[in-house]
């Protein structure tokens with residue numbers, strides 16, 4: 001058996017568009033760390049959302065990363081091939097009694113939150129906005145059975161209070177830039193572990209796959225830092241190993257706006273078509289990174 005590598009990193013893009021400089025930086029960040037320590041660098045395609053992901057973007061991602069000079073170990077894991085694994089984890093959590101079906105529509109949740117905001121002290125705000133008020137957590141067994149029997153569409157949520165109850169010691173996780181954190185998943189309220197439409201979620205899939213792939217250092221942009229509180233709890237609930245994390249700053253353009261798909265950040269394709277070499281594009285990403293400021297959290 002070959003010796004275990006000292007470090008395993010990964011880049012995990014969603015094929016919902018073309019990569020931009022921010023993605024290039026994130027991929028280079030993980031790849032360089034693995035290279036520097038003789039470790040392993042993996043690629044994972046996060047394509048669980050069939051409505052937004054497209055095969056041509058996946059092809060383009062592989063092509064763009066190759067053009068940048070990044071190399072990865074085979075096989076490339078594709079999340080859409082792994083739905084049975086996510087289902088098995090949900091079954092396990094269900095058997096532990098920490099899940100519940102949530103029948104609420106987005107509109108119903110908003111109405112509930114609006115009603116509660118008459119009493120603002122009752123509305124909690126989390127990193128993604130007001131937290132789910134727990135309506136379906138409070139359904140009784142009969143109401144739940146009736147709706148399930150009638151095939152009401154539903155998501156699956158984690159009942160945080162139940163999930164946390166048996167955990168005696170604080171769940172610690174470490175970020176190499178920001179230090180130690182005590183996991184505080186309650187900032188989000190009961191998270192969705194399986195969406196109505198896709199039967200799983202980013203939180204569940206990413207946690208299971210990082211463990212499955214033996215990732216020891218999870219690197220990603222710092223807008224995902226709060227999500228790590230949930231991932232650390234899921235690791236504890238599913239007996240998965242705990243890696244360490246580096247949440248690197250997000251790249252911004254000259255005006256200080258974050259590079260993002262929705263703000264039309266120039267794609268690697270476009271830069272390439274303008275005649276820039278891959279070395280020039282890598283240098284651009286590094287230059288932006290040198291000026292990137294960590295978000296205050």
Ligand code: GLU
Nearest residue numbers: 012013014046206219220
């Ligand atoms: N697939 C996620 C994205 O493209 C990244 C997930 C992660 O690195 O944890 O934003």
